[in-house]
Amino acid sequence: MDNLASIIGLLAAALTSLSYIPQLRKALPRGSTEDISLRMLIVLSSGLSLWIVYGVIQKDWVITLANVVGLFFVGAVLVCKVRDL
Amino acid sequence: MDNLASIIGLLAAALTSLSYIPQLRKALPRGSTEDISLRMLIVLSSGLSLWIVYGVIQKDWVITLANVVGLFFVGAVLVCKVRDL
Numbered sequence: 001m002d003n004l005a006s007i008i009g010l011l012a013a014a015l016t017s018l019s020y021i022p023q024l025r026k027a028l029p030r031g032s033t034e035d036i037s038l039r040m041l042i043v044l045s046s047g048l049s050l051w052i053v054y055g056v057i058q059k060d061w062v063i064t065l066a067n068v069v070g071l072f073f074v075g076a077v078l079v080c081k082v083r084d085l
Numbered sequence: 086m087d088n089l090a091s092i093i094g095l096l097a098a099a100l101t102s103l104s105y106i107p108q109l110r111k112a113l114p115r116g117s118t119e120d121i122s123l124r125m126l127i128v129l130s131s132g133l134s135l136w137i138v139y140g141v142i143q144k145d146w147v148i149t150l151a152n153v154v155g156l157f158f159v160g161a162v163l164v165c166k167v168r169d170l
Contacts, residue, residue, distance in 0.1 A: 019128035
């Protein structure tokens with residue numbers, strides 16, 4: 001059962017962290033972040049940062065890596081949003 | 086150290102899953118989801134669903150509960166996006 005859980009965890013981590021790539025591509029053109037919530041981006045970035053701290057403390061590289069990747073893309077969308085303010 | 090990790094994990098789970106509330110409020114008015122990526126919502130919803138399966142297999146109610154809450158809000162934003170297509 002442990003193997004199955006690891007595979008599902010890896011897939012879940014990949015899907016959630018890579019899901020922000022299409023959002024980043026949509027947010028790149030100037031002025032195309034109007035409908036994206038600034039508060040969501042800030043709260044989500046803080047949450048992802050805490051997941052990284054959690055992963056490091058637990059020495060769980062899947063959680064750490066997934067959230068580093070997620071934070072990178074969410075952070076990039078946040079930069080686009082701030083640019084458009 | 087374990088106690089600290091649990092507190093950080095709980096906080097991270099709360100922040101990431103509740104971060105979608107401001108995005109849902111912004112997406113509720115008809116026609117206000119143009120800048121939100123449909124692909125991101127679909128991939129993210131699948132990822133959150135897999136995290137729920139992972140949490141159930143691992144009997145980790147923090148991961149299960151956080152992602153049930155997250156899926157509820159992301160799913161609601163997805164409904165708003167599909168409504169506006």
